[in-house]
Amino acid sequence: MQELIECKNISKTYGKKPALKNVSFSLPLRGVFALIGRNGAGKTTLIKILSTLLEPTSGTAEIGKINIVKNPAEIRKSIAVLSQEAKAVNWLTPRQQIFIYLLYRGMGINEAKMKTEEVIKTFKIGKNADIVNSRLSGGIKRKVLIAMVISTGSKILFLDEPTIGLDPIAREELWYILRRLKKTHFIFLTTHYLNEAEALADNIGIFDEGRLVQIGTLQELRKNINYQYSIYVQESRISLKSLKRYGKVVKGIDNKLQLLVDQKNADLLSKRFIQQKIRFSINPISLEDIFYYFTKKQILEESYE
Amino acid sequence: MSNIFSKIYASVLVTAVYAMKNYPTMVISSLLTPFSLLIFVILISKGALLDIAIIGAILSTMISSGIVLQIDLSHLKNDFKMQDMIVSSPTSAFIYIFGMSISELVYNLPTFAILISLAVFFVHIPLVPILTIILVMCMSFAFSTSLGFLISTFSSDMMQSWTFSGILTILLTTISPIYYPITYIPLPFRYVAYLSPTTYAAEIAQNALGSLKLPLSTLIINWIVLIALSAIILVIAIKKNRWREK
Numbered sequence: 001m002q003e004l005i006e007c008k009n010i011s012k013t014y015g016k017k018p019a020l021k022n023v024s025f026s027l028p029l030r031g032v033f034a035l036i037g038r039n040g041a042g043k044t045t046l047i048k049i050l051s052t053l054l055e056p057t058s059g060t061a062e063i064g065k066i067n068i069v070k071n072p073a074e075i076r077k078s079i080a081v082l083s084q085e086a087k088a089v090n091w092l093t094p095r096q097q098i099f100i101y102l103l104y105r106g107m108g109i110n111e112a113k114m115k116t117e118e119v120i121k122t123f124k125i126g127k128n129a130d131i132v133n134s135r136l137s138g139g140i141k142r143k144v145l146i147a148m149v150i151s152t153g154s155k156i157l158f159l160d161e162p163t164i165g166l167d168p169i170a171r172e173e174l175w176y177i178l179r180r181l182k183k184t185h186f187i188f189l190t191t192h193y194l195n196e197a198e199a200l201a202d203n204i205g206i207f208d209e210g211r212l213v214q215i216g217t218l219q220e221l222r223k224n225i226n227y228q229y230s231i232y233v234q235e236s237r238i239s240l241k242s243l244k245r246y247g248k249v250v251k252g253i254d255n256k257l258q259l260l261v262d263q264k265n266a267d268l269l270s271k272r273f274i275q276q277k278i279r280f281s282i283n284p285i286s287l288e289d290i291f292y293y294f295t296k297k298q299i300l301e302e303s304y305e
Numbered sequence: 306m307s308n309i310f311s312k313i314y315a316s317v318l319v320t321a322v323y324a325m326k327n328y329p330t331m332v333i334s335s336l337l338t339p340f341s342l343l344i345f346v347i348l349i350s351k352g353a354l355l356d357i358a359i360i361g362a363i364l365s366t367m368i369s370s371g372i373v374l375q376i377d378l379s380h381l382k383n384d385f386k387m388q389d390m391i392v393s394s395p396t397s398a399f400i401y402i403f404g405m406s407i408s409e410l411v412y413n414l415p416t417f418a419i420l421i422s423l424a425v426f427f428v429h430i431p432l433v434p435i436l437t438i439i440l441v442m443c444m445s446f447a448f449s450t451s452l453g454f455l456i457s458t459f460s461s462d463m464m465q466s467w468t469f470s471g472i473l474t475i476l477l478t479t480i481s482p483i484y485y486p487i488t489y490i491p492l493p494f495r496y497v498a499y500l501s502p503t504t505y506a507a508e509i510a511q512n513a514l515g516s517l518k519l520p521l522s523t524l525i526i527n528w529i530v531l532i533a534l535s536a537i538i539l540v541i542a543i544k545k546n547r548w549r550e551k
Contacts, residue, residue, distance in 0.1 A: 051393045054550045072549065073397070081393040086386040089319065096323050103315035104396050106308040132327050149390075158393075 003029040003064040005050070005156075005186065010059035012045050019045045021210040022059070027203055029064055029156065029186040032178065034197035036190070036291060037207030043190040044084055044160055046207070050188065051081040051158040063156065080105075080154035084161045084190070088133035088141040095120065095129040098148045105152050119151035122177065138165045146174060150181070157181075159189040163196060175199055198287045208295040221290050227260035230289045231269060235278045250292040260289055312396050316404025320377045321411035336416050339366050343420075346484040354485055356428040357516050360438060361484035363420045364510060367442045368483075368503055370409035371449025372473045378405060378457035379466035398548040406450040434513035441513075441531070445506045448535040449477060455542040476501050483507045486517050502534045 005027050012020040020042045027033055035043045048054035050061055052072035061068050066075045088097055095116060102112035120129050125147060128140055136144075142165045149157060163171045171193075178187060178200055191197055197204050204221060206214040214221055222228075227247055234256045243249060246269055247261035261269060266282060273280045325331050339362040346358040382388035391401055410417075452473070460466045481501035482490060487508060490498055498504045505527040511517035512524060519527070 048550070052549065053389055053392055073395070076393055077395045079393060081390060083386045083389045086390060087384065089381070089385050089387060091324050091327050092319070093323075093327070096318065096327075100315040100318050100323075101390065101394075103311040103318070104391055104394055104401075106311055106395050108308075108311060109314070112311070 005029055005033075005061075005063050005188070007046075007050070007061045008059055010046070010049060010056045010061060012042075012049065012054070012057050018210055020049075020056070023210075023212050024059075025205065025212060025215050027215075030182075031202035032182045032187045032189060032200045033203045033205065034189050034191055034201035035205045035207055036192070036194060036197050036287075038295065039192075041207040042210040043207050045210075047081075047158050047160050047188065047190055048083075051079055052076055053081070053083075078154055079156045079158060080149045080152040081158040082145055082149045082160060082162055084164070086145055088136070088144050090134040091132060093130050093132055094125055094136070094140075094144040094147075097133065097144055098151055101148045102151060115151050115153070119147045122150075123147040124173070139167055139170055142166055143170055143174075150177065155185050157185060157187045159187060161190055161192065163191065163193065171196070194286070194288045194291060204287065206291060206294045214290075214294045218287060218290075221287070221294075222285060225260070225285065225290055225293050226262060227285060227289075227293070228263050229261050229266040229282055230285050231259055231261055231266065231280055231282050233257045233259075233273065233278060233280045235280075237276075238278065248293065250289065260285060260293060309400060312400045313404035313407060316401065317408040317411050319381070319408065320405065321408040325412065331412075332415055335413055336419070338369065339363075339416055339420065342484055350485070354516075356514055357486065357511055358484045359420060359423050359428055360510055360514060361507065363417065363424065364442055364445060364503070364507060365478055365483050366413050366416050366420070367446040368449045368477050368506075369474075370406070370413065370446060371451075371453035372470055372477065373412075373453075374405055374409050374450050375453035375457045375460075375473065376466055376470050377409075378402075378454060379460045379463065379469075382457065383460065383462050383466070392548055398546060399543070402450070402454045402542075405454075406446070409450070410446075428514070430514060434515070437513040438510050441506045441509045444531050444535050445503060448502060448531075448538055449473075451535070451539045451542040455538065455546055458547040477503045480504075481507055486511055488517070502531065505530045505534075 007023050007025050010020055010023040011018070023046060035046065037043050045054065049056050050063070050068065052068055052075060056069060063075050068075045088094070092100070098116045098119060099112055102115055103109070107115065120126050123143055123146070125140065125143060128136055133141055133144070146159070146162050149159070163174060166174065175196070181187060182200070182202070189200070198218065201218070203215065203217055205212055214224060216224070233243070238257060240249060240252055240257065243257060243259050246265040247259045249257060249259045251258035270282060342365070343358050343362040346354055378388070456469045456473070457466070460469060480498050481504040482498055483503060487495060487498055487504065508517060508519060509524065509527050509531070512519045
């Protein structure tokens with residue numbers, strides 16, 4: 001039987017302020033689960049609860065049949081966590097940082113040394129490995145922390161916004177590593193980069209104001225939305241009002257309107273724009289479109305409102 | 306067992322070995338505090354308080370370990386979020402704090418080496434008082450590090466941590482007569498010194514040195530206070546620390 005990660009009605013309040021509201025889901029413990037949402041949506045709170053850093057106010061969760069609320073010590077043997085706000089310790093070098101973390105994980109000295117060297121090689125941080133972290137760039141320090149978490153060999157990884165501060169090449173390199181890892185690991189990641197979730201995730205969760213509003217594969221999320229296409233129109237002759245009846249307008253900024261439409265209206269509008277020689281582009285809906293749809297967010301300049 | 310050793314060794318590396326290796330000026334800084342007061346007391350007393358001051362400096366270094374531990378733990382917890390990574394790992398709060406406490410001793414090894422050499426030359430007492438002094442020092446160390454850990458789990462940023470550190474310094478090392486006998490403090494103010502648990506430790510050590518003659522009843526009370534306070538703080542630190550956030 002496939003092992004699962006299961007959340008059952010998890011809620012969390014800070015004082016009187018609710019951060020999570022009855023979050024429930026069940027996923028196989030394999031592949032990448034990406035949680036997307038706006039700042040303050042509750043992503044970090046959920047990751048903190050699942051990685052045993054924080055107790056929920058109510059509800060429970062199990063990872064591979066281990067109740068993480070009642071028995072956190074048991075699950076800690078199998079997980080490794082990169083917090084969103086984690087920083088490389090200033091006075092350590094990357095080699096020292098990775099080595100000490102592996103010791104904290106309970107590895108013997110020789111094994112920790114070996115794993116440290118392996119991960120330094122995998123992440124190509126050899127030339128910076130003996131420079132104190134305080135002298136390294138933010139991106140390299142972030143890379144060191146990711147390397148440190150992955151070097152543990154834990155089969156369940158919680159990565160809270162892991163690629164913040166990484167340059168595009170470093171991000172691609174990490175994606176490559178995560179794609180390889182996801183065949184044998186479960187990676188729970190939160191991200192603000194929707195292309196990252198699209199590129200890596202087997203399952204995606206959309207979080208909004210403490211609620212999990214959607215969960216599923218990208219294809220499943222696409223099916224749950226009434227629109228199949230996203231149209232961008234860059235033309236001052238087109239008014240927001242005239243487009244509203246064709247679909248859902250999600251953006252109106254810099255004379256550029258974006259609306260989500262179904263197959264029929266996509267055909268209709270395409271023909272109309274071609275006839276009227278209006279510049280437009282049409283694409284199948286992306287995760288970004290789905291995100292805007294489910295979080296019911298519109299970006300509209302005052303002139304459009 | 307090697308598993309536990311690895312975890313303790315990790316703490317020793319983080320705040321002692323690697324810190325001193327990468328920033329050697331930290332060694333000089335660790336030496337300055339106990340020696341500045343030691344020299345000051347010896348000069349003022351024209352050498353009369355030499356033995357008390359040397360033992361006081363060792364005791365003070367042990368107690369200061371708890372204060373420094375509080376700052377180190379807060380720094381690692383709040384600024385680097387390292388404690389989050391440890392909490393979610395197989396390392397328990399007890400092993401972490403034990404390792405970090407040992408690391409404070411390792412960090413102070415150069416200081417201890419010099420102070421113990423001075424003690425060998427200038428403090429001549431029989432074996433039993435030496436053992437008593439060692440025991441008092443161990444109790445003071447356990448007390449101050451437990452207190453340091455407890456407080457660090459409640460601090461949310463470095464400003465708070467520095468404030469706690471200031472209060473602890475006054476409570477544990479300033480108002481208590483560590484470098485000189487309590488009789489040097491004028492009477493109405495002497496009672497204030499008893500607010501500090503380290504005063505009881507200092508009195509027991511000074512009694513063992515022979516520079517203070519305490520009645521047996523006072524000596525017993527001092528031991529009871531020291532043991533009880535250490536036990537209470539240790540229990541509170543274990544039960545009430547904020548290892549896993551609520």
